[in-house]
Amino acid sequence: MPIFRRAPRLSVVVIVYKMPEQADKTLYSLSPAYQHGVNERDYEVIVVENHSDSLLGRERATQHAGNVRYFHRNETERTPVHAINFGASQARGSHIAIMIDGARMLSPGVLRHALDAFRLDAEAAVSVPGYHIGHKLQQVAVNEGYNEDAEQVLLHGIEWPSNGYRLFDIAVLSGSCQGGFFQANYESNFIGMSMRKWKALGGVNPRYNDFGGGNANLDLYKRLLEYPNTPFYLLYSEGSFHQFHGGVTTGTLREERERVYKLLDEQDKQIRGDNRTPPSVRPILLGSAHPHIFRFLNHSLSRVQAV
Amino acid sequence: MTAYHEKRPLLSIIVIAYDMPRQALNTLISLAPDYQQGVDADDYEVILVENRSKRNMDAEAIGRLPGNFRYFLRDEAGVSPAPAINFGFAQARGRFIGLMIDGARLVTPGVVKYALMAFRMTPDAMVVVPGYHLGENEQQFHLTHGYSEEAEQQLLADIGWPESANGYRLFDISCWSGANPNGYFHPFMESNCLFINAQVFRDIGRADERFDMPGGGALNLYLYRKAAMHPRTQSVMLVGEGSFHQLHGGVTTSEVDGREDLLKRQSDQLCALLGEPFRSPTVEPILLGQAKAPSLRYLERSVQRGMDRVRRCAGRQEDPFADQALKPEFRLAPVQTPVRIIASRPPVSGEGQIMKTLYMPPSIKHFEPLHMVFSTWVDHLPFGYDLVTALRPKMLVELGTHKGLSYFTFCQAMKENDIDGVCYAVDTFEGDAHTDKYDESVFNAVNNHNRQHYHGFSYLMRMFFEDALKHFDDDSIELLHIDGFHTYEAVSADFANWYPKVKPGGIILFHDVMARLQDFGAWKFWDETRGQHETFTFNHGFGLGVLRKPGGDRSNDHPLLKLLFEDAKADDGAGLRSFYVHASKHLENTRKLKRLTQGQPQQQPAS
Numbered sequence: 064m065p066i067f068r069r070a071p072r073l074s075v076v077v078i079v080y081k082m083p084e085q086a087d088k089t090l091y092s093l094s095p096a097y098q099h100g101v102n103e104r105d106y107e108v109i110v111v112e113n114h115s116d117s118l119l120g121r122e123r124a125t126q127h128a129g130n131v132r133y134f135h136r137n138e139t140e141r142t143p144v145h146a147i148n149f150g151a152s153q154a155r156g157s158h159i160a161i162m163i164d165g166a167r168m169l170s171p172g173v174l175r176h177a178l179d180a181f182r183l184d185a186e187a188a189v190s191v192p193g194y195h196i197g198h199k200l201q202q203v204a205v206n207e208g209y210n211e212d213a214e215q216v217l218l219h220g221i222e223w224p225s226n227g228y229r230l231f232d233i234a235v236l237s238g239s240c241q242g243g244f245f246q247a248n249y250e251s252n253f254i255g256m257s258m259r260k261w262k263a264l265g266g267v268n269p270r271y272n273d274f275g276g277g278n279a280n281l282d283l284y285k286r287l288l289e290y291p292n293t294p295f296y297l298l299y300s301e302g303s304f305h306q307f308h309g310g311v312t313t314g315t316l317r318e319e320r321e322r323v324y325k326l327l328d329e330q331d332k333q334i335r336g337d338n339r340t341p342p343s344v345r346p347i348l349l350g351s352a353h354p355h356i357f358r359f360l361n362h363s364l365s366r367v368q369a370v
Numbered sequence: 371m372t373a374y375h376e377k378r379p380l381l382s383i384i385v386i387a388y389d390m391p392r393q394a395l396n397t398l399i400s401l402a403p404d405y406q407q408g409v410d411a412d413d414y415e416v417i418l419v420e421n422r423s424k425r426n427m428d429a430e431a432i433g434r435l436p437g438n439f440r441y442f443l444r445d446e447a448g449v450s451p452a453p454a455i456n457f458g459f460a461q462a463r464g465r466f467i468g469l470m471i472d473g474a475r476l477v478t479p480g481v482v483k484y485a486l487m488a489f490r491m492t493p494d495a496m497v498v499v500p501g502y503h504l505g506e507n508e509q510q511f512h513l514t515h516g517y518s519e520e521a522e523q524q525l526l527a528d529i530g531w532p533e534s535a536n537g538y539r540l541f542d543i544s545c546w547s548g549a550n551p552n553g554y555f556h557p558f559m560e561s562n563c564l565f566i567n568a569q570v571f572r573d574i575g576r577a578d579e580r581f582d583m584p585g586g587g588a589l590n591l592y593l594y595r596k597a598a599m600h601p602r603t604q605s606v607m608l609v610g611e612g613s614f615h616q617l618h619g620g621v622t623t624s625e626v627d628g629r630e631d632l633l634k635r636q637s638d639q640l641c642a643l644l645g646e647p648f649r650s651p652t653v654e655p656i657l658l659g660q661a662k663a664p665s666l667r668y669l670e671r672s673v674q675r676g677m678d679r680v681r682r683c684a685g686r687q688e689d690p691f692a693d694q695a696l697k698p699e700f701r702l703a704p705v706q707t708p709v710r711i712i713a714s715r716p717p718v719s720g721e722g723q724i725m726k727t728l729y730m731p732p733s734i735k736h737f738e739p740l741h742m743v744f745s746t747w748v749d750h751l752p753f754g755y756d757l758v759t760a761l762r763p764k765m766l767v768e769l770g771t772h773k774g775l776s777y778f779t780f781c782q783a784m785k786e787n788d789i790d791g792v793c794y795a796v797d798t799f800e801g802d803a804h805t806d807k808y809d810e811s812v813f814n815a816v817n818n819h820n821r822q823h824y825h826g827f828s829y830l831m832r833m834f835f836e837d838a839l840k841h842f843d844d845d846s847i848e849l850l851h852i853d854g855f856h857t858y859e860a861v862s863a864d865f866a867n868w869y870p871k872v873k874p875g876g877i878i879l880f881h882d883v884m885a886r887l888q889d890f891g892a893w894k895f896w897d898e899t900r901g902q903h904e905t906f907t908f909n910h911g912f913g914l915g916v917l918r919k920p921g922g923d924r925s926n927d928h929p930l931l932k933l934l935f936e937d938a939k940a941d942d943g944a945g946l947r948s949f950y951v952h953a954s955k956h957l958e959n960t961r962k963l964k965r966l967t968q969g970q971p972q973q974q975p976a977s
Contacts, residue, residue, distance in 0.1 A: 072826070179491045179492075183490050348609060348657055352555055352655060352657050360669070360673045361670075364666060367663070
């Protein structure tokens with residue numbers, strides 16, 4: 064074979080830790096079998112799994128598509144940030160997208176429209192609104208008995224993965240995206256940019272070395288959107304959907320969660336000082352207008368008109 | 371009128387006016403680069419075609435506008451704008467066109483920027499700008515509501531129009547247009563500000579002049595449906611932008627006696643010319659744009675009406691985007707099938723030779739070489755570009771790259787046509803007895819250009835051809851270009867070594883097959899070889915031989931391959947040969963002209 068291969072346009076870095084079932088679904092949702100209008104050579108998926116007693120493993124990670132590269136690492140700190148920076152260093156694409164939480168699966172147009180956006184402007188920042196599967200935020204639902212089994216029933220009900228857009232019918236906007244589609248919000252589990260910009264930003268800040276990376280993702284999102292010459296494209300009619308797992312902030316009981324939040328918040332204050340407001344950048348909307356999104360468009364309108 | 375700019379614009383916006391001087395001037399003001407935000411004035415031109423009336427436009431006022439405005443006043447015997455549109459299209463220099471069939475519509479400040487962005491996303495975008503009417507009521511009912519031109523001018527003055535910063539306040543003083551009363555998530559009947567690829571406009575037969583009723587009758591609905599149903603177009607709706615109709619006593623937008631009867635006759639003509647009853651095309655749009663505050667109330671209504679529609683469709687078990695299903699699945703990459711022209715027009719010059727196959731070589735439409743260096747390959751650039759576009763090779767290899775003229779033409783075709791393949795240039799970049807030794811600057815220039823433009827799919831292999839061989843599998847290369855050391859022995863060896871690497875049905879190009887200087891021997895090799903294979907020879911310049919390896923699936927051969935290896939038998943290839951002689955001459959002349967006029971922007975180009 065030739066010594067060089069065609070470089071993919073986009074490298075998606077997915078971080079996995081103690082969530083084999085959820086990550087398996089996430090990776091299926093990233094495969095060309097599920098994503099519309101893209102083929103295997105357009106992008107690559109870089110899975111970085113931090114070691115745990117509940118591993119996804121190479122075989123499962125690579126079973127859905129030929130464009131997945133799997134890395135298993137030992138991590139001494141309880142944070143994904145080193146895994147992210149490592150994954151990004153493996154990327155071959157001209158653009159990169161970070162999915163800090165491997166438990167979030169995607170709707171079927173994310174990759175196609177992310178590639179569209181980079182075509183529109185190579186220096187674009189691209190993000191996808193976040194949702195929680197279920198009819199309440201999972202950090203609330205967990206106190207009412209929501210668990211993986213309840214989620215299975217919901218997914219079964221929409222015959223996932225036959226029409227990925229039906230995920231919207233069984234989901235709510237995640238807390239950080241409550242502001243809707245007409246403002247920038249706090250963060251996203253799909254943050255895309257050019258490789259050049261990623262390097263200029265210096266990747267995710269490794270000082271976020273506590274549970275789940277703390278506010279590392281919010282920090283990255285804010286720094287990216289506020290970076291000069293960075294038009295912000297919001298794939299408003301796509302989503303990343305959080306599946307229930309024992310995650311730090313979404314899957315633990317209330318008292319424990321509040322204690323952890325406080326710790327993370329203090330670390331964030333130490334790192335960022337007072338500059339912690341969400342980025343105030345007006346998004347450019349891009350995406351097809353499928354009917355499952357209308358409910359959330361309506362919600363988003365109510366959020367800006369109330370202001 | 372402002373100076374005729376040297377740079378060819380990407381987009382030509384065609385505006386038609388008749389008996390509406392004040393309104394049409396407003397429309398032009400809204401299209402000028404000091405009102406349109408985030409655009410380069412050189413990226414677009416506005417072609418105003420006015421059919422003469424008692425009240426014509428003020429040419430001097432148009433001349434004072436910044437930007438590329440071209441004004442044409444013509445005498446029209448009929449009452450339809452269709453011939454004026456086609457006249458405007460004939461003047462258009464852009465690869466993309468905007469159609470504003472009713473010159474009385476002014477637009478918001480992001481229309482041009484977002485239209486150009488949509489074409490960056492896909493050259494086959496059909497960009498739809500939603501329509502609105504100034505005033506609180508649709509203007510066909512203006513008499514009933516006491517709305518007048520004076521009232522409208524007051525409304526515009528109240529919002530501080532035409533200050534660009536106030537452009538979006540147009541939404542505050544308007545209402546939905548009757549063409550899209552239910553908003554963005556319902557199918558549109560038409561768009562009065564529509565952007566499409568010029569080729570799509572040709573494909574749908576341009577403005578059909580059989581629409582001969584006043585105002586064109588239902589011509590605009592016809593054009594919209596045809597464009598939407600064109601197999602390659604993808605509808606892109608500019609949410610947050612709009613075109614706003616000003617009152618001007620137009621045919622259907624005024625309150626006049628007999629309006630109902632007129633609409634009926636228009637509808638009859640539309641159905642007759644469509645050959646079926648008219649339905650608004652139900653294609654699924656991609657929404658693009660920033661929804662600024664003044665436009666949000668329209669979005670809100672759109673969402674509500676959209677939800678109603680989805681429920682209705684579900685109740686009837688109808689697909690809300692039924693027409694989308696009739697189109698081939700949308701892919702960003704240009705489709706594999708070649709562009710076919712609907713032969714409803716006389717061929718343009720240079721095209722006649724090969725019109726019979728309905729194949730339009732892409733090099734004559736939009737090829738401008740990015741990388742120009744001195745090389746005898748200059749005579750074959752259009753063919754090189756077309757061949758790569760036709761083959762869409764997964765793997766392309768060039769043996770002997772030197773300064774890269776041929777190689778980067780191939781790469782440019784790969785990139786511009788979104789071809790999913792890899793290119794390799796094999797060369798030591800040190801020169802040989804025919805080129806003489808050259809220094810490192812040659813490699814550096816090639817390497818830099820490659821990195822800058824073709825990163826990710828094009829690779830330089832700095833080594834001897836023999837050393838590169840082992841990196842390629844047998845039957846893997848779809849296009850091989852042999853242009854190394856030119857002695858008989860060297861060319862024969864390159865062919866023998868590399869032939870097994872070429873995929874059955876693949877193409878091998880040989881340069882310099884007509885050059886009989888020094889100890890060049892490619893001509894001798896070609897003389898011996900051409901009879902034993904399927905070949906085609908270009909005699910001009912230093913000559914280019916095209917050889918096709920036997921085998922492979924030929925059932926879906928591209929028209930260019932048919933022209934080379936089948937149709938050429940009829941006239942011994944004379945037609946195709948002379949076409950590419952002209953094409954390369956044309957390219958050279960265009961370049962010369964550009965060189966001559968550079969630095970003298972005020973000079974009119976020779977016509």
